[in-house]
Amino acid sequence: MKGEKIEFTDFNFKLAIIEELMxxxxxIQPKFDIFEFVDSYKEREIDVEKEGYKAIPExxxxxxxxxxxxxxxxxxxxxxQDGGNDIYMNITPYWDGEDDSFNIEVYDDIKxxxxLKKMTLFSNDPKVYENLKLQGIDAVPL
Incomplete structure (x- = not known):
């Protein structure tokens, strides 16, 4: 990469940004595809059918x-943020969306x-939405 990179505080915020950009x-190209990735990955055999119910570390x-x-x-x-977003399906292909694996915890990356004026989020914390509103962002829970 030639230009300056963004330093993220919250990994799940970064994932939400990657969803938008990739x-x-x-x-951002190429689009990451977990099945193409495992086909070319040489360090170990990744079995998506068995491992895809949890985040695949690689x-x-x-x-x-x-x-x-x-x-x-x-x-x-x-x-x-939606449980069916491509970013999440390429990390945990069989994720059911029923846990907080991808909840954004820290919103410092907004800076x-x-x-950024609109956010739909997994979070159920009313304080998150109050704080985002104070920053001029229309945010709602999924």
């Missing part, structure tokens, strides 16, 4: 290492995204 807007590591250029920051106008 899977929705297609600005997929998590891929996204942790993925650098996001600051030039994309202004492209983010909304975040929509990187000046055009």
């Amino acid at each position: 899977y929705i807007k297609e600005l 997929a998590i590591e891929y996204f942790k290492e993925l650098k996001i250029d600051k030039k994309f920051a202004t492209e983010i106008t909304q975040i929509y 990187h995204f000046p055009n």
Whole structure:
């Protein structure tokens, strides 16, 4: 990556951004596909059918290492967290969405995204929504 990278505080916030930039807007290429990834992964055999009910560690590591250029920051106008998002299906292919695995815990990363105005989130904490509203973001629970 040539430009400056965004340093994230919250990994789940980063995943929500990757969903927008890689899977929705297609600005980050190539799109990560867990099945293509395991076919080419040489360090060990990953059995998606057996392991896909929990986060696949190598997929998590891929996204942790993925650098996001600051030039994309202004492209983010909304975040929509949903259990069926591609990002989550490529980390935990058979995730049922019934736990808080991908809940954003810290919202400090908002500072990187000046055009972020709308968020749909997994969180059920009313304080999260109050704080986001104070920052000019229309946020609602899923």
